[in-house]
Amino acid sequence: MAEKTFFEPKKSLNIKGKLVDLSTPKIMGILNITPDSFYSNSRTNSIDQALTKAEQFINEGATFIDIGGYSSRPGAKDISEDEELGRLVPVIEKLVETFPEILISVDTFRARVAEESISAGAHIINDISAGDLDEKMFETVARLNVPYIMMHMQGTPQNMQTHPYYKNVLLEVIDYLAKKVADLKALHVHDVIIDPGFGFGKTIEHNYELLNHLEDFKIFKLQVLVGFSRKGMIHKVLETSAAEALNGTTVLNTIALQKGASILRVHDVKEAVECVKLVERLAG
Template sequence: MQNHLSSINYHSLNCNGRLVDLSSPKIMGILNLTPDSFSDGGKFNNEKDALKHTEKLLSEGAGIIDIGPQSTRPNAEFLSSKEEIQRIGKVISQIKKEFPEALVSLDTFYAETVRFGFNEGIDMVNDISGGQFDETMFDIVAETRLPYILMHVNPSYETMHDKIKYEDITLEINRYFSEKTNVLLQKGVKDIILDPGFGFGKTVEDQMKMIDEVEYLGLERFPLLIGISRKSFIYKPLGKSPLDIDEETQKLHMKVLQQGAKILRVHDVAKSAAVVKQFCDKNKKC
């Protein structure tokens, strides 16, 4: 593993002209503006509470704040882009004003929401659909020149949670990444982050295999984001709740960091930041 780690190229991202070095893994703190998210729905869906939670996430070690106006859990309420924009309101611009050092990611599969977010000051786009739910997504990302998080997912909103048992999940994800990144690169999108899509349409067995094979995901050309926080493939087999698997999650975070993951998307920033520090201290890589 050490040899593999030392061979990974360190990456940097151009976020609106600000160069972000990923030689040290980054924590992406989740800010849900939704009333119906599975673990924290309704807690932060007003401007005051959203700013307060952002301050907490940043103080605990988050370098990126991922703003989600729409829940993508199974059976969630489906919002239009217009409804997403209404829900976001002034949260992005207020965060940028109050916390100028924070990087803001916008979690949406709509190009129009990206355009709105860009005008409000976002630094990157987190699209769970891989450009499949809005055919103009890749074009708006190319136009804004924002870093783009490309996630592996089934091809439609209706099927995104349909469980598929793959013959070789790692091969399937890398095939998908290869096809999509080629299109993005042709359009001029240079800053791409890859997310293998834990929690979306994959069996528990395949997701555990993904954890074991993180080092083989992502083609080594692009930084890898891992989002396993409060995911059912961890808590359901244990008979626990999403809020009761911190210890198990942090062990898995360490495992993926050791295999080269560069961004952890998490709810619990403090505990995840402690794991990143432990990883850096042990490996002298950060």
Template sequence: MNPTVAQDTCFSARQTLRCPRGRVLDMRRPQVMGILNLTPDSFYQGSRVQATDDLLRRAEQMLEAGAAVLDLGGYSTRPGAEDIAENEEKRRVLPAIQAVREAFPEAFLSVDTFRASVATEAVALGADILNDISAGTLDAELLSAAGRLGVPYVLMHLRGTPQTMTQHTHYSSDLLLEMVRFFRTKLAELRAAGVVDVVLDPGFGFAKTSEQGYELLRRLPELNILGLPLLVGVSRKSMVYKPLGLTPDAALTGTIAVHTMALLNGARLLRVHDVAEAVQTIKLVLNSYPIPSSS
């Protein structure tokens, strides 16, 4: 693929996201999204938070360390995770968003959900960004809700569901070519729904083997054909710890290495468990190398 091909998405290639209450998230410089998992079974135990006091303490630590966005999710999307009911997801995530919004009124908050009703209530309580792993494939109402809510939308590549995605890692043609076709189709649907600001997430670990993940990492600049900022979520994932013979708990050093590669290949938003280390990585990379433009 030629990454210089003219853009055809009709979305702006600017590196800013317009959020509720007139605020703008500037991604001309790469930023960090801190993960707050409101689940008992996320793959990295250190990311799980339950009590409100713990949630607010971790949120404060992440913001003080330099996180631009806090990403709150109540549905575990690790391979084979339990499919919980909508009401249970709301019970986990909605009070958390309300509490973090009240404690940190200027913070940018993202809700990690694929359900339209959860997204709608989360935005009403203060969420600024909708982070959808499913690209609208798991809830037919999600894309129209995204347009109606008027918030930036993170569009991720996924095949199947979190319960079945490991069975969908075979691609009949070139991996990046299939992904670009997928994104173009979904971008047209988002445009029709009235969504304005979009971030692309290649979906590392979602219907992709570790080997495919590293191919995707090397070829990340090819997604610049779509002219949109890229989110990379590789923090402590199996593509990092399994080749090293480690566990998620021991995968911080490897994560830093992969984040460096992602930044050099154009990532604008790193979704991470370890905010301070990611912020430091960005600073050092920017001190030595120009970050490729995604426009």
């Protein structure tokens, strides 16, 4: 693999002219506007519930709120663009009105949903498919000139956990992301964050192989986001449940921070903020 990388090292994101410093890792709180996300306590069923949860995240120290209207859990129901937008846009507009300093990422793989969410006040696009599920996504990101989180996923949310297979999961994920970064560079997209995609088209063994080598993603000289929060790679190993997986989540978040992760995407903001503080104190 070539030593040269596509982007110069970046420690900040440019969000509508505001620089967000990532030299200290930041927390992204998960706000699901869905009835079927895998962790039931993350679901919100009304704008008021979403506002309450967002206020809690802000008070606990979240830098970003990640809003999703399409459940990406394994085997999730497919919904239309219009239904996804109907869930997202009213919440985004109300969040921006209520908390004008809030930084919102929209969790979607659809270019139209991404564009209308940005128009409603969101700031970042978080795409679980890295453009694979909508060929218009990359050109949309380039035109909107917003930060882009791209994740590796094998398959789709409906089939991704049906016998995922790799000859070498680390090399295949890195190679996949390298091609995507090159495509984005050609479109002059400058603020890119990479997500290895824990739990998306990967067995438990694949997930831990990626975590064990997370520092290898530094080859991109881009910021890395990780999302382990309460996932099966934790509670299946511990033989518990998502509801009982907070301690395991904190353990893996700690390891990821020590291996260079810049953003933790979590259901439990307070505990993740504490994790960052302690790891930073240890480092120095």
